[in-house]
Amino acid sequence: MPQISSTARLMRENGLTRGSPEMLLLRRQRCGKGFRFVGVDGGTIRDPAIIARLKSLAMPPAYANVRYAADPTMHLQAVGDDAAGRLQYRYHPDWLQVREGLKARKLESLAKSLPVISRAVRRCLRSDKADVRQVAAAVVHLVSKTALRAGSDAYARERGTRGATTLLKSNVQIDGEFVRLHFRGKGAKMVAREVRDRMLATTCRSLFALPGRRLFQYRGTDGALHVVRASDVNAFLRDVSGVRISLKDFRTLMASARVMQTLAGAPPAETKRARRALLRDAIAAAAEQLANTPTVCRKSYVHESVIAAFEKGGLPAAAGRSLEGTAQALVRVVARRR
Structure with missing residues (x-):
């Protein structure tokens, strides 16, 4: 039976270690009109490389209780409380690649399993x-x-x-x-x-x-x-x-499939501006289906390979069919990116 690669394996492949908010031991403190960074020992951090890494995470000045990872390979690099008291996260740039890899594997696993799942569902309902x-x-x-x-x-x-x-x-x-x-x-x-x-x-x-x-x-x-x-x-x-796989994976699959179907059925766009408009409309359609915002839909649900294939003119014509047909086309698109 097919198995999805573990998060731990993908993290190792990308040189990352898993972290949690409790493991973030460096802190940001107000100092005059700006901030200083405080180390594990309570002293001010003065290493330019460490300061540059922490600043690059761009935690907003309004965030409170901001903490950072001492380990630059940790997948979770910073957290802080926003104005509403919600904990906000900043991740290692390579974690995005890991997350896309996990999303790709789950998409492939679900897409390939759809016929089996569909038969089981019909059998149970009857x-x-x-x-x-x-x-x-x-x-x-x-x-x-x-x-x-x-x-x-x-x-x-x-x-x-x-x-x-x-x-x-x-x-x-x-x-x-x-x-x-x-x-x-x-x-x-x-x-x-x-x-x-x-x-x-x-x-x-x-x-x-x-x-x-x-x-x-x-x-x-x-x-x-x-x-x-x-x-x-x-x-x-x-x-x-x-x-x-889980029910959430269906939402990810359907978001990517909806974008593929919308783009594959759209008239050719001759300019970059027209292509951007088509992509924006396709993501908006998927977001409406998910009852989500376009920003969240694009960031968390639509696989980057779909967007990349569209920008290069490589979306398969088979995308304009049923969910199962589109899912198989999606597998081919994702596989080309890996």
Whole structure:
């Protein structure tokens, strides 16, 4: 069975070591109108090379409690609290390469596993056995059509925001073979989706018959009702595919696939300005699908190989097909960059 290369292996290949905020022992302190950097021993750092490295991380002056890595090979180089009290991170430049490598391997693994996953999902949805696997399969099917976030019980409880696994029945309307969703997602953004899929509608209709507010739940062998969580769905994905993948990987795949489909179907752009506009529109379309911002979509979800291939005029024509067809084209694009 295919296995995804570990983060540790990729970090070693790039000469990096793993770090955490607790391991950042150098500090920034206010000094007059500027700052000084304080070492582990409490003394002022005076080495020009170290000072240059710390300054290059460009932590904003407004950040508080700024700490830096003493080890220049650590993947996490600095943290600090922004004005809202949120911890912000700065990483080693080579960590971006590692992260892209991990993203590429997960994309390839998921893309190659899609046919197997699709067959398993269809088999479970057609089964008369309404167990955790059938409900997990329904979640996978829904996410593969909508790119919804997995959902978090903590977020649902504390913030009232929903994702695929935490949808309430009140968030879902079934009309024939249509499944319509309307709910408050991450960041309190309202999300609306419509899926036309007979199997999904049939399964959701049967789930409505169960008591309780949550949509995705099942009755266990103990006779009690259990909600399906993201961990259950991820376990299902790994079981049927033999690969360490998750619901989040579907969002990454679908973002890159959506950009490929949009760009492949667009008329040729003759100028750099026109190409930039096409790329901007394609990323905006993917961001809307993810219910995210274009900036986050491009940085965290769209693989750089897709953008590079478009800029060089190398996107395959096969990108304008189904998710599985686009995924296979995506594998070829990513492989050319490695």
